[in-house]
Amino acid sequence: MNSRKPLAVCVFCSSSGKIDRRYVDLAAEVGAELARRGHSLVSGGAQVSCMGAVARAARAGGARTVGVIPEGLVSVEISDEDNDELVVTADMRTRKGEMDRRSDAFLILPGGIGTLEELFEVWTARVLAMHDKPVVILDPTGVYEPLRELMVGLTDQGFARPKIWDAIGWTSSVPEAFDLLERAQPRIEFSPEDYAEAEL
Numbered sequence: 661m662n663s664r665k666p667l668a669v670c671v672f673c674s675s676s677g678k679i680d681r682r683y684v685d686l687a688a689e690v691g692a693e694l695a696r697r698g699h700s701l702v703s704g705g706a707q708v709s710c711m712g713a714v715a716r717a718a719r720a721g722g723a724r725t726v727g728v729i730p731e732g733l734v735s736v737e738i739s740d741e742d743n744d745e746l747v748v749t750a751d752m753r754t755r756k757g758e759m760d761r762r763s764d765a766f767l768i769l770p771g772g773i774g775t776l777e778e779l780f781e782v783w784t785a786r787v788l789a790m791h792d793k794p795v796v797i798l799d800p801t802g803v804y805e806p807l808r809e810l811m812v813g814l815t816d817q818g819f820a821r822p823k824i825w826d827a828i829g830w831t832s833s834v835p836e837a838f839d840l841l842e843r844a845q846p847r848i849e850f851s852p853e854d855y856a857e858a859e860l
């Protein structure tokens with residue numbers, strides 16, 4: 661079931677200036693689609709790379725944008741003062757908490773260590789039934805295929821629980837990513853059974 665109600669969509673994406681232009685264009689496409697669907701943006705509050713592109717495109721399409729940036733990154737990642745609201749936090753932990761609190765759904769684009777760290781935090785919390793917010797990876801170029809293979813291998817070997825796949829959407833299409841973000845999510849059941857030992 662698609663909710664189609666306006667969502668605050670948190671986008672995690674690259675801050676790197678060394679990536680192919682198509683990833684910056686992808687971020688802009690995501691910002692434009694977010695605005696077209698009437699959603700608002702929560703992001704890292706920086707002007708650089710994909711982070712800047714998604715926020716600029718979202719605003720150009722009429723969406724409200726909220727940027728959350730730690731004090732220490734204001735000059736490095738160049739805080740985006742055009743955000744409708746710019747929240748400067750004391751540190752990275754506070755930033756992530758603030759982004760979580762303000763968001764209804766999480767969209768992860770290709771990125772580096774910061775993006776991955778943010779992905780695993782929201783994905784893990786959903787597996788542990790600590791929230792019911794959609795978590796969706798958008799990967800049109802297959803840059804995350806090795807990550808998917810790693811997670812499949814970890815699931816096959818019992819390190820990761822099969823339910824991790826109920827807790828994430830994975831797509832190569834921008835419209836499908838938003839369809840997944842707008843869909844009501846099944847509740848992930850989490851119980852002591854999850855820790856029961858398998859007979860090996």
Ligand code: AMP
Nearest residue numbers: 673674675676704771772773774775777
């Ligand atoms: P990246 O994916 O590394 O280009 O970074 C995307 C965003 O995540 C940027 O705002 C980074 O500053 C931030 N970031 C980098 N490292 C971390 C980390 N360990 N925890 C949380 N955020 C990070």
